[in-house]
Amino acid sequence: MNNYIEIKNLNKFYGSKQALTDVNLTIGQGMFGLLGRNGAGKTTLMKTLATLLQKKSGTVNICGIPIEEDKKIRRIIGYLPQEFSMYPSMKILEAMDYLAILSGLGKQERKERIEILLNKVNLIEYSYKKINALSGGMKRRLGIAQALLNNPKVLIVDEPTAGLDPEERIRFRNLLSEIAEERIVILSTHIVGDIEATCENIAILDNGKVLYNGTVDELLANAAGKVFSLITDRRQLPILKTELFITSMHAQGKDVYVRFLSENVTSDMIACEPNIEDAYMFYLKKNGIKLSSLSFDRIGGEY
Amino acid sequence: MLFWKELKKIVIGVPYFLFVVVAVFALYSQGALDFSKDKITKPEPNKDYGTKNEEIPEVIMPAALQSLFAEFKENNYKTYPIGFFKNVKLDKDEQRKIAEIISKITGNDINEIYSLQNFSESDGDISFDMEINTDIQSNKNGDFVISADKGEDKESLRGRTISLSVRDNISYSEFKELMQRADNILGGGSEYAAEALISYGSVPVSYEEALQRYQLAKNNDKITRGYARLFSDYAAVMVSSILPVFIAVIMSMKDKSAKMSELIYIRKESGIRIVSVRFIAIITAVMIPLIILSYISNISVWNMYQGIKLDYLAPLKYDFGWILPSAMIVTAIGMCLTELTNTPIAIAICGLWWFVDINLGIKSVAASCSLFRLSPRHNAAGNSYFRTQDFIDNFPRLFNNRLFFIGLSILFVIVTVIIYEAKRKGKLNGDNKIKRAFASIRHSKGEFKA
Structure with missing residues (x-):
């Protein structure tokens, strides 16, 4: 049994609509980030890997096991769905025990494993708390714990940080990085910061196609010399919006700090070190993706 | 172990509590929990023995x-x-x-x-x-x-x-x-x-016949079987032929509403085990109060027949032989249709079936336990000495009816497993189509009102 996921020419349709088009990826041990806008096909790809959807064509091998052998695949994968919840009236311990039974764990094994996992995600002291009384962050951590019940070789995590406050998000990223030391972890997200903090290898998916497959450093290198900033009067902002591809901006007194992508340099522009958000946006723009739907109406804050 | 988890999931819920309350109330209101006023005695000559x-x-x-x-x-x-x-x-x-x-x-x-x-x-x-x-x-x-x-x-x-x-x-x-x-x-x-x-x-009814009926009730029914049969008649009509569908539908929809479906789908456990254990857990949850109530009902007459050999297992025999198949079929249909449609349509279908079935009434003994009767009828109380002979004569029909429903239930459970496995692999999207159909009906109604 090898230790990587191999996806070749994967195609998936919903009726006549193609959701994945000739996806080719090789995913090795550690954290792998799957980046893309909403509707890019990330969840479809994740669900296909989790045997929850059937592919139309192509081959997928998970640690040497063809995806068609779903029973075998289920033994080696853990999955945290995008909309994670559990029976609301169950206590954490009960819910974990229930899923552990379904994972085929024996009584003693269940007891030990659940204790280890709840310790790992810092929920052991809440073992008898009901699911409906948990905060969003606690629920996500419980989600990771349940996905690790069968000690999977592959962990599939779909949009895990959406809706979490910054502190919980950082905590969650660290937890994933820790878990990824000994297994393959596929993290799907549209939040670029999650990828930057945790992944070395990433793929960018758009409209069901893989736009980019490589390291974060390579992606950043692509955007080198293309990211600039300037400080301008906020009354100039509407004009700048039409002329520049703005990636972020925030107010500075009466002025506005604007960060943007540009192929041309003028004297008032200050060259910036690209971050992964810039690089991601640059890559989408470079590949002709229409970004008109992206909105930067607010001054300040993060997109 | 999975069985106990599933059973616990059912019995700690509000729907199950309501099921028990309604079952007790329904049987109590019909006098089926206490037959002590329905004592049978050896007939005496020159009396009215009914018709x-x-x-x-x-x-x-x-x-x-x-x-x-x-x-x-x-x-x-x-x-x-x-x-x-x-x-x-x-x-x-x-x-x-x-x-x-x-x-x-x-x-x-x-x-x-x-x-x-x-x-x-x-x-x-x-x-x-x-x-x-x-x-x-x-x-x-x-x-x-x-x-x-x-x-x-x-x-x-x-x-x-x-x-x-x-x-x-x-x-x-x-x-x-x-x-x-x-x-x-x-x-x-x-x-x-x-x-x-x-x-x-x-x-x-003649004296001789009344006497013969009494002897049959005493020797063949061991008295308690007659009362167990009477209880089963009420329990099948008012409880096991309709109420389990509510439990089945609610429990089958619970995974979806709690967003647990995918968490369960990706587990190692097979669909056949998950579905069959859930089915057995619902049936167990439904039958436990009915078994208790059948004994409460039957015990109410035990001390009235001192010196007569009674069958103390009669309630249990009738619970499993008579009441259980009705509970099985509505539970199986409830699970199957809910799994297929993700809607509570099974309640409407089973409700309609039950309504038609109870309105068929008791035209004749034979018709009361014909093959397709959801709730076989034999509402014969102590004053008719439980009409034991009629029951004996029609027992093969009842046996076939109950066996038919057990078989049909198993068939529905197998279909449910197939649907479950298909959904698990993302193969079946029929639920979405049906839900969309429901949504469009609601939408068109809304437009009509507007």
């Missing part, structure tokens, strides 16, 4: 004729086509056909039949009372007599008496055929149908 229905042509023919004529006269026929009461009024041609049938049965001229029909319509001050012992009377020969009110002043009718009787030379088979024809004219479902004519064969 029974038997296929005795001499009894059935005049009684059925009387009923048909009474309904013909008023052009107001009672039928139960699919178990529901329907008042039938015939047109002129159809009434004529009925008049011909009466004419053929009685030998009276058809005009005479018509004149009797028009009797009260044309002469408002002359009336016929259809009750026996008033104006229409049965005589000793089994004929019945219609007479005008002698107190009236209509010269042409004064003192006139017309006797309507089944003609001597008609065979029972010919009579049945004519009555069946009447049933067909009425659209079916009347008591003139060949198999329903027995309801006119009401005869008194």
Whole structure:
């Protein structure tokens, strides 16, 4: 049994609509980030890997096991769905025990494993708390714990940080990085910061196609010399919006700090070190993706 | 272990609590939890032992004729086509056909039949009372007599008496055929149908027969089996044939509403084990209170029969043999349709089936446990000594009925497993289509209102 996921020419349709088009990826041990806008096909790809959807064509091998052998695949994968919840009236311990039974764990094994996992995600002291009384962050951590019940070789995590406050998000990223030391972890997200903090290898998916497959450093290198900033009067902002591809901006007194992508340099522009958000946006723009739907109406804050 | 988890999931919920409350209330309201006032005793000579229905042509023919004529006269026929009461009024041609049938049965001229029909319509001050012992009377020969009110002043009718009787030379088979024809004219479902004519064969139970019934109840039913049967009749009709579908639907929808479906789908456990364990857990949860209630009901009579050998396992035998298959089939249908559609449509379907089934009532012992009866009926209490012989005679029918529903339940569970496995692999999107259909109906209703 090898230790990587191999996806070749994967195609998936919903009726006549193609959701994945000739996806080719090789995913090795550690954290792998799957980046893309909403509707890019990330969840479809994740669900296909989790045997929850059937592919139309192509081959997928998970640690040497063809995806068609779903029973075998289920033994080696853990999955945290995008909309994670559990029976609301169950206590954490009960819910974990229930899923552990379904994972085929024996009584003693269940007891030990659940204790280890709840310790790992810092929920052991809440073992008898009901699911409906948990905060969003606690629920996500419980989600990771349940996905690790069968000690999977592959962990599939779909949009895990959406809706979490910054502190919980950082905590969650660290937890994933820790878990990824000994297994393959596929993290799907549209939040670029999650990828930057945790992944070395990433793929960018758009409209069901893989736009980019490589390291974060390579992606950043692509955007080198293309990211600039300037400080301008906020009354100039509407004009700048039409002329520049703005990636972020925030107010500075009466002025506005604007960060943007540009192929041309003028004297008032200050060259910036690209971050992964810039690089991601640059890559989408470079590949002709229409970004008109992206909105930067607010001054300040993060997109 | 999975079984206990599933069972716990069911019994700690509000729906299950309501199930138990409704079950207790339904059975209590029918007196099925305490039969202590329904004691059977050894019959004594020269008492009234009630009546029974038997296929005795001499009894059935005049009684059925009387009923048909009474309904013909008023052009107001009672039928139960699919178990529901329907008042039938015939047109002129159809009434004529009925008049011909009466004419053929009685030998009276058809005009005479018509004149009797028009009797009260044309002469408002002359009336016929259809009750026996008033104006229409049965005589000793089994004929019945219609007479005008002698107190009236209509010269042409004064003192006139017309006797309507089944003609001597008609065979029972010919009579049945004519009555069946009447049933067909009425659209079916009347008591003139060949198999329903027995309801006119009401005869008194003799002392010897009452004694024999008592002996059967004592020796064959060991007393307690009769009470267990009576409890089962109520429990199947009011509880196990309908209420389990609510539990099945709610539990089957729980994964979806709690967003647990995918978390369970990706586990190692097979669909066949998950579905079958859930099915067994629901059945167990449904049967536990019914078993307890059946014993509460049965124990209420134990101390009334000291010195008689009772069957203390009778409630358990009837719980499993009689009540369980009904619970199984509605649970299986509930799980299957909910898995298929992700909607509670099974409640409507099982509810309709149950409603039709209970309205079929108890036309005859045989019909009460025919193959497709969801709730077999044998509502025979202590005053009829549980009609043990009828039960023995019809036991093969009941056995086939119960076995059929157990088999059908297993089939539905297998289909549920297939659906579950298909959904698990993302193969089946039928639920979305059906849900979309429901959504569009709701949407169009909303537009209509707007």
